Amino acid sequence: MFSSVKTGLRAAEKAKWCLVTPADLQTLTARTVSRFVEALPEPEGRMVIVPSTGTRRGHPIALSPAAVSAVLAFEDSARLDQIFRSEAFQIRYISGFGSEILTDLDRPEDLAKGIPDE
Numbered sequence: 501m502f503s504s505v506k507t508g509l510r511a512a513e514k515a516k517w518c519l520v521t522p523a524d525l526q527t528l529t530a531r532t533v534s535r536f537v538e539a540l541p542e543p544e545g546r547m548v549i550v551p552s553t554g555t556r557r558g559h560p561i562a563l564s565p566a567a568v569s570a571v572l573a574f575e576d577s578a579r580l581d582q583i584f585r586s587e588a589f590q591i592r593y594i595s596g597f598g599s600e601i602l603t604d605l606d607r608p609e610d611l612a613k614g615i616p617d618e
Contacts, residue, residue, distance in 0.1 A: 503576040509568050521560035527600040539594045551601045552593045558601025
């Protein structure tokens with residue numbers, strides 16, 4: 501899976517911010533992503549911004565250009581959650597989100613919860 505993330509990061513390497521999220525977050529809406537993007541600071545260094553709700557981290561995560569370059573240097577067998585434990589990255593959180601940044605589809609019964617309207 502990390503090789504797929506790296507492929508996407510290469511395509512957006514020069515962007516001001518690059519957002520990464522799993523594709524199975526059924527409640528992550530364009531409105532939520534827009535609100536997150538509007539709250540992003542100016543990128544500096546190897547900055548990674550994560551939305552949060554209470555004490556839980558969610559998606560999408562935002563990577564500064566320097567963070568993208570650093571992530572691309574890791575082996576394809578790495579995992580993002582392990583990479584970001586490194587002190588080389590500045591992890592910051594933006595609070596004020598709800599379960600929409602957390603809820604994913606892992607089992608067929610998760611589909612029954614439905615996808616919210618925009």
